[in-house]
Amino acid sequence: MIDFSVYETKQLEIYAYRCPECRAEYYPAPMLCAKCHCRRDPSGIVHKDWDPFPLEGACTLLTWTRVWALPEGYDRPCEMFGIVEFPNGLRAAGRLEAASPVMGMALVARVEESTERPGPPAKVFVFSEA
Ligand SMILES: [Zn+2]
Incomplete structure (x- = not known):
């Protein structure tokens, strides 16, 4: 299940992403973590999506x-x-x-x-x- 609530904020934000395994941060987010090879899956079906956080x-x-x-x-x-x-x-x-x-x-x-x-x-x- 994809949690879209983070995208429904009124304040405008652009997100960077944090690898859930090794906590490496990326902007823009790659599909594969360069440090631990954890795969990012925006659909959240096969792997869990990475943690978005506002870049500002x-x-x-x-x-x-x-x-x-x-x-x-x-x-x-x-x-x-x-x-x-x-x-x-x-x-x-x-x-x-x-x-x-x-x-x-x-x-x-x-x-x-x-x-x-x-x-x-x-x-x-x-x-x-x-
Ligand atoms: Zn990683």
Whole structure:
């Protein structure tokens, strides 16, 4: 039986996953744990699913770029994207909101719903200055 209750929260969250055997953490989640080879089964039928936990809060900017050629739907000339590392070592990409980005700077990650691109709204990471 799949427990969807964790996905039905009002607060927007993006989840990382923890291996139930060796507790290694992943984002995004692989189908096989690299450390103990435990198999992830999102259906929960053959193996139990891994433990999801929200990825958010304090993080460090690893690198960033400014993109000028945005796809249809964006109403501004450019947008900054960054790759951050969380204290647990997990890394994620998302929109960067910093006046003067510097690699190594402290940021805070939150999740927003993006309706700019075509298609259904998508949850995206937004990294802003701490
Ligand atoms: Zn494992």
